[in-house]
Amino acid sequence: MKLVTFSNGQAPRFGAVVGKFVVDLAALSKGDLPSRIEDFFEDVEGFEPTLKAVVSAFEASPALGEGVASLDQVKLLPPITRPPKIICVARNYAAHAAEAGLPISPIPILFARFANALVADGDPVLVPAVSKDLDWEGELAVIIGKSTKGRRITKAEAMEYVFGYSIFNDVTVRDYQFRVTQYTAGKNFRATGPFGPYVVTADEIADPHKLDVTTTLNGKVEQHANTDTMIYDIPTILENIAEFIDLEPGDVIPTGTPAGVGFKRSPPLFLKDGDTISVEVTGLGVLTNPVRNEEAV
Incomplete structure (x- = not known):
């Protein structure tokens, strides 16, 4: 299933994408x-059977009607607009660590996004407005579906806690990232976290x-790698x-993110107004965003 948060000009709604349609799950389940998807995550195990039944019924007989819209007629929002946490992993591909001139850590390097x-x-x-050193970082994102409830978990059981996956572009203001040893500022500028x-x-x-x-940047491939080359696999990260x-x-x-970011190129290559950045x-799917100057919006 492809789950989304969408808007049709009103309050955000929890939906599923089925072919060319978006299904309003609350409406079709009466x-x-x-x-809201955030409320779904309050009780995944309780809601999941109904979710599967509603989507399966629509897949068997898809048609426009109450609670259904064409995908091109709605606005997709970040699929989870207010995640409890966003915890990112740094230097998880050896080639990226090498291009950045930074060592590989014996354990995952973690930082928070908001x-x-x-x-x-x-x-x-x-x-x-305060920097032009804006760089891309295309990534696979893991979505958690079950609480660890105050306990530590092992790698052997970690995948039981995974609900699904999405795409994240960890767009980074490089000079702010490296002004100090903590990444927080460079990783949390306004409108720098494409997700979906x-x-x-x-x-x-x-x-x-x-x-x-x-x-891809303006249609040209800038990063390409397979997740089988990650240093720390998903169970290791979650543990x-x-x-x-x-x-x-x-x-x-x-x-x-894999190798191919812009800040270590000669000369550096940064995102600028008028660019289009996509991660597949x-x-x-594909996550695509235009780039605009802050002063212009």
Whole structure:
């Protein structure tokens, strides 16, 4: 299933994309499913059977009607607009660490992003007024579906906590990132967190460690790698995070970017007004955003 948050000019709604249609899940379930995806993640196990039944029934007989719209007539928002946490992984591809001139860590390097920096598919990424060093980082994102409930987990059981996957573009203001040893400022500028367009449920992805990640800038491929070259696989990442904080349903875990970012090129290549940046991950769709100057919006 491809799950989304969408708007048809009114309040955001929890939906599923089926072919060329978007299904309003609360409407088609007659209120048995919530109208917001955040409420769905409050009780994934309880809601999931109804979710599957509603989507299966529509797949069997798709048609426009009450609670159904054409995909091109709605606005997709970040699929989870207010995740409980966004915990990113740094330097998870050896070639990226090498191009950055930075060592490979013996454990995952983690940093936090904030929900108010998220950007929907199709909405602009902003070049900030205080810096022009805006760089891309296309990534596979893991979506958590079950709480660790105050316990640590092992790598052997970690995948039980994965609900699905999405695409994340960890757009970074490089000079702010490296002004100090903490990444927080450079990773949380306004409108620098493209996320989406969907959450694809885990049953749709046979092996998340065998997916191509491709980033294009104005149609030219700038990054291309397979997730089988990640240094830390998903179980290792989740085990490390759960050592110190609870994983919660709806958490978003971007898993790191491959080689091909712009800041170490000669000369450096940064995003600028008028650019279009896209990230594609096998089976998860394409996340595309225009680039605009902050002063112009």
